[in-house]
Amino acid sequence: MLEQVDLDHKTAKEDYKAEHDALMARLIVLQVKAMQAGIGTVVMFDGWKGAGKGSRISDLAYNLDARYMNVHTLSDFDVHAHREFCEKHPGVTGFYPFMQEFWGALGERGRMTIYEQGWYAAARRLMAKGDDPQARARETVESIGDFERILADNGYVVVKFFVHISQKEQERRLRKLADNPDTSWRLKGGGIPGKDEYAARYEEFDKTLSLTDADHAHWVLVNGEDKRTANLTIARTLVTELERALSRKEDPAAAAAARKAAENSAGALAQATDPRTRSAEESALVLEAARAQAAEQATFAPRHSRFKMVDRPVRLADVDNTLSLARADYSKALKEEQKRLGELELKMYRARVPLMIVYEGDDAAGKGGNIKRVAQAIDARGYTVFPSAAPTKPELMHPFLWRYWTRLPKAGHVGIYDRSWYGRILVERVEGFASPEEVFHAYDEINEFERELVEWGAILLKFWVAVDPDEQLRRFEEREANPAKQWKITPEDWRNRDKHPQYAAAVDDMFRLTSTPAAPWRILESTDKLHARVKALRTINKALEDRLG
Amino acid sequence: MLEQVDLDHKTAKEDYKAEHDALMARLIVLQVKAMQAGIGTVVMFDGWKGAGKGSRISDLAYNLDARYMNVHTLSDFDVHAHREFCEKHPGVTGFYPFMQEFWGALGERGRMTIYEQGWYAAARRLMAKGDDPQARARETVESIGDFERILADNGYVVVKFFVHISQKEQERRLRKLADNPDTSWRLKGGGIPGKDEYAARYEEFDKTLSLTDADHAHWVLVNGEDKRTANLTIARTLVTELERALSRKEDPAAAAAARKAAENSAGALAQATDPRTRSAEESALVLEAARAQAAEQATFAPRHSRFKMVDRPVRLADVDNTLSLARADYSKALKEEQKRLGELELKMYRARVPLMIVYEGDDAAGKGGNIKRVAQAIDARGYTVFPSAAPTKPELMHPFLWRYWTRLPKAGHVGIYDRSWYGRILVERVEGFASPEEVFHAYDEINEFERELVEWGAILLKFWVAVDPDEQLRRFEEREANPAKQWKITPEDWRNRDKHPQYAAAVDDMFRLTSTPAAPWRILESTDKLHARVKALRTINKALEDRLG
Secondary structure, three states: OHHHOOOOOOOOHHHHHHHHHHHHHHHHHHHHHHHHHOOEEEEEEEEOOOOOHHHHHHHHHHHOOHHHEEEEEOOOOOHHHHHHHHHHOOOOOOOOOOOHHHHHHOOOOOOEEEEEOOHHHHHHHHHOOOOOHHHHHHHHHHHHHHHHHHHHHOOEEEEEEEEEOOHHHHHHHHHHHHHOOOOHHHHOOOOOOOHHHHHHHHHHHHHHHHHOOEOOEOEEEEEOOOHHHHHHHHHHHHHHHHHHHHHHOOOHHHHHHHHHHHHHHHHHHHHHOOOOOOOHHHHHHHHHHHHHHHHHHHOOOOOOOOOOOOOOOOOHHHOOOOOOOOHHHHHHHHHHHHHHHHHHHHHHHHOOOOEEEEEEEOOOOOHHHHHHHHHHOOOHHHEEEEEOOOOOHHHHOOOOOHHHHOOOOOOOOEEEEEOOHHHHHOHHHHOOOOOHHHHHHHHHHHHHHHHHHHHHOOEEEEEEEEOOHHHHHHHHHHHHHOOOOHHHOOHHHHHHHHOHHHHHHHHHHHHHHHOEOOEOEEEEEOOOHHHHHHHHHHHHHHHHHHHHO | OHHHOOOOOOOOHHHHHHHHHHHHHHHHHHHHHHHHHOOEEEEEEEEOOOOOHHHHHHHHHHHOOHHHEEEEEOOOOOHHHHHHHHHHOOOOOOOOOOOHHHHHHOOOOOOEEEEEOOHHHHHHHHHOOOOOHHHHHHHHHHHHHHHHHHHHHOOEEEEEEEEEOOHHHHHHHHHHHHHOOOOHHHHOOOOOOOHHHHHHHHHHHHHHHHHOOEOOEOEEEEEOOOHHHHHHHHHHHHHHHHHHHHHHOOOHHHHHHHHHHHHHHHHHHHHHOOOOOOOHHHHHHHHHHHHHHHHHHHOOOOOOOOOOOOOOOOOHHHOOOOOOOOHHHHHHHHHHHHHHHHHHHHHHHHOOOOEEEEEEEOOOOOHHHHHHHHHHOOOHHHEEEEEOOOOOHHHHOOOOOHHHHOOOOOOOOEEEEEOOHHHHHOHHHHHOOOOHHHHHHHHHHHHHHHHHHHHHOOEEEEEEEEOOHHHHHHHHHHHHHOOOOHHHOOHHHHHHHHOHHHHHHHHHHHHHHHOEOOEOEEEEEOOOHHHHHHHHHHHHHHHHHHHHO
């Protein structure tokens, strides 16, 4: 692709000013419109060392409103420390996943996030490390592709600029930097590449650009030898992309009205009557309405995932509510398994293996008590419990995964998720908080996220905590009767029971579409909580032993 | 103080279990109550190496609900890299202020945050660095005291445990760790202190404990030689402190009702009429009501700060609305000053000086345009503009400074604040979003925060952007008439004009009570925006030159 850049093209000063001023005036208006419409813009600048990426960003920022922009600069990277970490901790690629720094830096929808060097530069740095670069290249290209698509699916415009210069020009510029004591530090110890090195990198760049040029995230090649030409290319691209995105964006008022209407019709019948005092006839009507809605919502969910699943994913129909454990057996087994986990956790810490445990399940199934028995076994400095309350405004203004992108355990630590990113395809699907299209995309977004975690080196365990509906009712009533437990039960919980068919459909879809071999769903039969607790501990211990040998 | 610990005291197993179980049962209930009441708990564990701080935390976490707890472990610290940084960058103490890691780790009110080693351990580490340890000690003791008081004032219970052991016991335990290859890594290369070293540290600990034992943040000494005795001391303390805090806490429903009532009466008159169509008589009534409220609110503000102020702080009465700059002079000066700033910023980056620029001011005074001219001059990778939108829920559940504690520029970078932490004593004071008591405390909390920033090495510039009221009205009307600018003006802006007397009183109090010599308020007379822009740039450039020589 790079041969398409006409490096000899120069823009005359008199031609430049008028066009550039007009483009910038337009771009300022588009920036405000994008902010109002909640369209995020992600702009990445990649290119040769010395090509002027930073100057191009500064020229852009000069004209735009800095209050609606973030600039992220690629973090410093200690190659030596990274190599040492990887050698000492085989199977773990770093303290955090490769993409984490870019995930965290992503601005809200409505804002412009500029990455000065981004995931491609980071990937090149990693691949230079040398351990099976081919496999690593495949993985990172996949991670990158996933991220860019998630951005596009979540209302971001993604533009990638590659700033190109010739070998001669690069040598001239870097030489100039090196010769001036005030600027020589900018080379950061790296030398000036010769012809052969430039040629090798040229080929590499060219290949990557072709491989990663996507409809939703085009590469735009920029002539870095003439800054006027470069600025015009950049401005023209941004104007075009933002105008296209704004015209695509449906009228937000109409969309909100449609969603509101859907919400009302779905909930109206169930809301009209109190589940606790309802007649048999009313109950039948509520159930029928719920089933109809479940059938309708089933069309939201994709039939297949592009990921390979385990051969026989679990199903709700398989839940065995009779499983139980006698109190005496429980006490003994709990003690044993907690001790074992404590020992394994120490080994896990030293091997810097990240462990992530996801709890989803029915209301009142006993998630909290189960989590408690796991946490008890671990050094309190070694784990974090991440609860999933209703999303905050900044969370709503980001891709739904963002709140988890930024809530990962550090390598060697345990993250326990009391509900999780699966909220998107459970409560948000059933309650209509997410649009059908968003739900549709979410299954594979989740699979991608989890692949990323597993590649990082994480052990990922996903528990569905299940309870028999009669036992759940008993627990609800007990909570209502007990003043110390009343805060645990809300009208919401009762209403969720009404929506059992919709939830069941969503759960079975989740099992079917997100049970990858590396992270299958597992059921904790928690009609008897004692059984479920010991099963959780045994499952965790087995997974740790399998990994740690 | 340490001599008060009876290290020979042992608790028998049979005495322990019953009391400990009862305390824990009580503590679990208190944890839920504190969560519901929005009382945060900060628990710090300090003490000798090998005293079992981590085990005590694990025992506590074993019993409590892990979903409402965070555990923060003191970060690793590369003494060598830190020393190198400080030598290379005199006047700057690190990439972030000393307390930043503890600020960031603070959990929401309602949660329990446990610090395993905290600010005291961090301070000891820093003081070991050697450059004027006396001065450094005074500073850090002050920083620590401020933080603990801010926590107490913001609805946190603060408990500090010091886990004590004798020299003999320490030697025995560390020797055991060192001899076992599975645990020797825990010593992290540090040796086993001998008698003299222990004695020296004993004296140091003892002195720090006495100096920093405060009513709102007591030290509780724990016998680390007997874990049962230790656990009982810890549990008893937490039960007592949480019960005391809960009994002090006023009925939240009553408090909310009172605040609501105050809000309504204050705003009712102004809300009832539209400022744009109001008669002269109505306007006079609104103004009178506003003046009365300003007088009443004046009682919120403290008369004096415990900090020393500059001799003659600015006052609103001094604002000279006639200052202006001809367009031709402006263009020339702007170009010159922007160039100068660009050059200084590069120097500043190399010296790793953090620069923080605060913009507060009247609506439509021209903050945005002023910020733009400053940002334009700086490499886009070197600055961040931090806007201050309405606080999010997590922000409301933390001390008001938290959103700025976690939004600092890294050393060498520029942070530009488009409105700032001063919102607390401006809009939150006038609108009653903060209680009189909270406003009262805020002045010195802000002075403390800024002292911390200055000690870190930051240049802190605070601009009040002022506009003549008639000119402001003209700009409002212009914004309303211009479709491209309508989004910039809201009914809120009109209502704020009604509250001019209250705002003026708040602004003058702010000038008077937060103009410290290191960070005085400066006025940018922005009735003529051109004048204000050049003045901002000149002020910034002068401050940078003064620092960089």
